[in-house]
Amino acid sequence: MFRLAKAFVVLATAMLVACSVSVNYDRGDQPDPSIPDNPVQVAGYYGVGNAASPEEIAGWDIDIRPDGLGLPVGSASAEDGEMLYEDQCAVCHGSFGEGVDRYPVLAGGEGTLTESRPEKTVGSYWPYASTLWDYIHRAMPFEAPQSLSDQEVYAITAYVLYLNDLVDYEFVLTRDNLASIEMPNRDGFFVDDRPDTSNEVCMINCKDPASIRITSEPELVVNVSPVVRSPGAGVYDQACSVCHAKGVGTAPIPGDNADWSERIGKGRDELLSSALLGIGIMPAKGGHAYLSDDEVAAAVDFMIELERSFFE
Numbered sequence: 001m002f003r004l005a006k007a008f009v010v011l012a013t014a015m016l017v018a019c020s021v022s023v024n025y026d027r028g029d030q031p032d033p034s035i036p037d038n039p040v041q042v043a044g045y046y047g048v049g050n051a052a053s054p055e056e057i058a059g060w061d062i063d064i065r066p067d068g069l070g071l072p073v074g075s076a077s078a079e080d081g082e083m084l085y086e087d088q089c090a091v092c093h094g095s096f097g098e099g100v101d102r103y104p105v106l107a108g109g110e111g112t113l114t115e116s117r118p119e120k121t122v123g124s125y126w127p128y129a130s131t132l133w134d135y136i137h138r139a140m141p142f143e144a145p146q147s148l149s150d151q152e153v154y155a156i157t158a159y160v161l162y163l164n165d166l167v168d169y170e171f172v173l174t175r176d177n178l179a180s181i182e183m184p185n186r187d188g189f190f191v192d193d194r195p196d197t198s199n200e201v202c203m204i205n206c207k208d209p210a211s212i213r214i215t216s217e218p219e220l221v222v223n224v225s226p227v228v229r230s231p232g233a234g235v236y237d238q239a240c241s242v243c244h245a246k247g248v249g250t251a252p253i254p255g256d257n258a259d260w261s262e263r264i265g266k267g268r269d270e271l272l273s274s275a276l277l278g279i280g281i282m283p284a285k286g287g288h289a290y291l292s293d294d295e296v297a298a299a300v301d302f303m304i305e306l307e308r309s310f311f312e
């Protein structure tokens with residue numbers, strides 16, 4: 001069924017392309033003699049498209065079943081995969097599968113599935129090793145999917161299994177033994193056969209919808225205090241924060257008392273005048289000459305306000 005579905009996709013694509021060819025016939029004219037017997041005409045029921053070639057089908061038919069069906073011939077050890085993994089995967093997934101930044105963690109996390117923050121990795125979560133082979137082959141490395149040879153996929157799959165303590169470093173992964181690898185969470189999935197609703201479907205003599213009364217009304221609760229930002233916040237974000245949020249140079253960080261307290265003693269007028277005219281290495285209006293004086297004033301007020309909120 002799966003194979004058939006894929007063949008249809010190829011066929012459908014071919015049909016879309018072929019439509020432009022068939023326009024000549026739709027006009028009700030005689031077939032254009034400059035177009036030889038339309039070769040796609042014979043292919044199928046609608047007279048368009050080509051039968052998917054074995055190569056085209058093979059391009060789609062890359063799924064690997066849990067029992068290993070679909071795996072190509074090949075074998076490689078975790079050891080073989082180490083350098084490949086280091087070269088092609090570690091930049092995102094980490095040398096130990098720990099995940100760099102927010103890239104997925106591939107190893108560890110065993111026993112965390114019942115915790116409030118489960119760490120779902122190949123080792124802790126995935127039920128079948130076949131998925132690992134399939135996924136790496138299909139989708140990784142992220143920036144060059146399907147660039148790995150089958151042999152390399154065997155090697156890297158073995159290595160990721162090794163990172164999860166599921167096989168030894170010398171372990172040789174083959175087409176024949178991949179399905180026999182027992183993943184720790186293999187029994188953690190089950191078919192959820194609960195019905196979508198517990199109601200019986202009514203097909204005959206059903207209740208008149210007009211007679212159905214809704215017995216409870218949703219309550220409209222308006223109890224959200226909106227976050228009010230000062231008018232100067234936007235100006236500050238766009239024109240001032242680039243220096244002031246991080247304290248570039250000597251730029252005081254609003255809210256940071258040590259930086260700001262001395263200055264705030266100068267009073268608003270003085271601060272505003274500095275902001276308008278520039279001070280030290282800060283250019284007038286922070287270099288944003290297009291700002292109106294009022295906008296700069298609003299930003300200064302916002303900065304002063306940030307200081308206050310610091311003490312609240």
Ligand code: HEC
Nearest residue numbers: 088089091092103104120121122135136140141142143156
């Ligand atoms: C440029 C960064 C990058 C590189 C290099 C990379 N990956 Fe990934 N990988 C990702 C991202 C992003 C995802 C998540 C993709 C998604 O969820 O659609 C991912 C997902 C995965 C997953 C599934 C994780 C999960 O739990 O869902 C596996 C397994 C995996 N990568 C293995 C590899 C292997 C093996 C290599 C080396 C051949 C590799 N990756 C190289 C970025 C990368």
Ligand code: HEC
Nearest residue numbers: 239240243249250251263271274275279280282286299300
């Ligand atoms: C290019 C970086 C930069 C930008 C952009 C910038 N500032 Fe400054 N700002 C500084 C530096 C540096 C100082 C400290 C100068 C000194 O005292 O020597 C400063 C000081 C200040 C002071 C304190 C003045 C005083 O008298 O002590 C205020 C108020 C101020 N900036 C407001 C603003 C406002 C408002 C904006 C946006 C419209 C802004 N700054 C944009 C770098 C910047």
